Amino acid sequence: MRWNPKSKPNPEKVQAIQQALQVDEIIATLLVQRGIETFEQAKTFFRPTLADLHNPYLMKDMDKAVTRIETAIANNENILIFGDYDVDGTTAVSLVSSYLRSFYPNVATYIPDRYAEGYGISYMGIDYAEDNAISLIIALDCGIKSIDHVNYAKAKNIDFIICDHHRPGAILPDAVAVLDPKRDDCSYPYDELCGCGVGFKLIQALAENRNQTIDDLVLYLDLVATAIAADIVPITGENRVLAKFGLEVINSNPRPGIKALIQNVKKKVLTITDVVFIVAPRINAAGRIKHGNEAVALLTEYDLDQAEQFASEIEQHNSDRKELDKKITQEALLQIEANNEQNRFSTVVYQENWHKGVIGIVASRLVENYYRPTIVFTKSGEKLAASARSVKDFDVYNALEACAEHLEQFGGHMYAAGMTLLEENYENFKSAFEKVVQDTIHPDLLTPEISYDAEIELTEINPKLIRLLKQFEPFGPENMTPVFYSKNLKDSGYAKAIGTEEEHLKAFIKQENSESFGAIGFGLGNKLDLITNQKPFEAVYCLDENEFNGTVSLQLRLKDIR
Incomplete structure (x- = not known):
């Protein structure tokens, strides 16, 4: 591991935001590193609101998309919601289809088979639309390069609306509307939305057109937050707002499908990391092992008993996926060595x-x-x-x-x-x-790099610092959990390797004048010898709250030691 300090921000900017907010230098430093330099920017960062979301009609072609959907509804046309088989695609299909079905019945969904059709818009999907008298396909999280497919559909009098977030090629498909903030000719203020995020902007525009407000769409944000977490997009700007309010829905009133996936989790409050490691792999497992349709069925189910049945089937797919992943990884490693x-x-x-x-x-x-x-x-x-x-x-x-x-x-x-x-x-x-x-x-x-935000003394870690750091959540790309560096550390004598293969490290760490902090280092069990017998060491770590048997305690989550 290479340990690199992040470049120190301009001291004057740090001092200015420190005075404006009346916070410690550590917090001011972390804010300036994230591009937050004024009181107003800090207010938006710490207190995001749904009013911070951009007008969806700023996205190129949004007016065309809404007009075509409203025409389809007025003419009683059949609409097909088509999406990729991963988390971003299946949540997007679930989002747009369940919103449209809330006022219009002629809506079907289609997820391509990973094996028979592959990624993206498929000819089989278009043939399915033709066989079922569908005249409008809304494609989500795919389609930006599907020039031939859109032409094929057009020859059958089937229109396309494309909602994608991948980089476009030199030519755009000849669709009725192409919604993609990464289009060169699109001046939408935020271009890091995931596919489900673009789908959300579409329903936001439709809702405005139907005199609904953003409050009517909050119930869909559990899907958007799940997609943002799974697709590893930056947690900045609009994504941060959508993720924050989506997490609130997941923790307070999730749809039955998500409730069924998380009901055995023993944490009071789920973070975006929990969504990445608990919810997303299970939704993904459906498309990996069986069919992405199962994920859409789960996420659009309103009956909890039925959702629990779907969730237990998906749980089995996830177990199968883990076995396969382990076996193939071993075979690949052997191939590289051979x-x-x-x-x-x-x-x-x-x-x-x-x-x-x-x-x-x-x-x-x-x-x-x-x-x-x-x-x-x-x-x-x-x-x-x-x-x-x-x-x-x-x-x-x-x-x-x-x-x-x-x-x-x-x-x-x-x-x-x-x-x-x-x-x-x-x-x-x-x-x-x-x-x-x-x-x-x-x-x-x-060589993997750990970049840390700041060097601190353990004496600087206190409840106020933790409280303010929690307000930096949700964490993710471009707003990662802060990483700190400290030196002259010693273990209190209780360090040990834990885990079935002693792969993890557990310790109680202190500096000369500090209290002792519990510490856990996942995958660092082989470094136990570095810290035994009071040997001094340095560490890079995050500050973490450990919840065990209902008791919450502060711990250092070690990323590396030396």
Whole structure:
């Protein structure tokens, strides 16, 4: 691990915000690091309101989308809500379909089969629309590059509205409306929405058109917050507002499907991290192991007993997913060692019978292991399909673009992408990708980095600091949980390795004049020797509240020690 302090913000700006808010220097520093430099910006950050959401009609083509949907309703047309099979797609389909059905019955949903159809808009989906006399398809979290599919639908007199958040290509599909804040010609003030977030802007515009207010849409925010958490989009601006109020819905009055997924969780208040690790993998498991339709059925179910039945089936899919993910990761690691590829700049592995639903997770596991851009391929019909994952600050999408001649198709963003290619092109692609990464990646990026926000003394940790840090939530990209650095630490003599394989570290840590703090270091069990027998050490850590048997205590969540 490389430990790097974040660049120190301008001292005058820190002092100004410190005086304006009457807070400690630590809090002022953290705010300026996040681009919050004025009282007004701090007020919006600490007290976000639904009034902070932008006018949805600022998004290019929003007026066209609303007009076409209202025309469909007036003419009693059948509408199909189409979305990707991951969390972002299935929550978006659940959101838009349940909103429209609240006043219009002729609404169907469609999630493509990961194996038979693959990612994005499919010809099978369009044929389904034709067979069911559907004349309008609203595509969510996909479609921005589906030029041929939209033309195919048009020839059948089926219109498309596309709601996407991925980068557009040079040509946009010939749809009635293309809602994508990343369009070059779209001046919408915030372009980091997830697919479900774009879907929410669509229902917000429809609601305005129908004289509803934002308060009428709060009940849908549990879906939006789940998508924001799962899709790893920045928790800034509009996403932060949507995530904050969505978490409130999850904790107070979630829809039956989400309630069924979280009812066995023993925490009083779920954070965005809990949504990432508890809710999202289960919703994802449906599309990975069986079919994304099961996730939509769960998330649109209003009867709790039925939702609990769906949730128990999804729980089983999630268990199956864990088994597969473990097995394939082991096989991939063996393949890398057998081919003597441990010292490459990239990881590219392939086995034809690997389960397509978990290759993205396996790619993430391999990044954890070797820390380099990684692609995992499997056989999918006549072609090979793959998931790519990257390391911090390396754009894997750009690297794929440089190898496009070997690919059939690809899509995604900086840290995650998907692609297909012909089997005979696999070795050429593997060589080309390795060369692109080797030529473009900075060597430092091949070692994981912990960047910490500030150096502090343990004596500075007090209830007021914790209370203010809690107001920085929800945490996520570009508003990460603050990481602190402290030196001259000692364990009080009770440090031990815990866990079934003694993989974690538990300790009680103090500095010379401080009280002792409980500390937990996940995956740091092998560093126990560094701190035994009162040896001094330094640490990077987050401040955490540990809830055990109803008692809440403050602890340091160690990220690394040395």
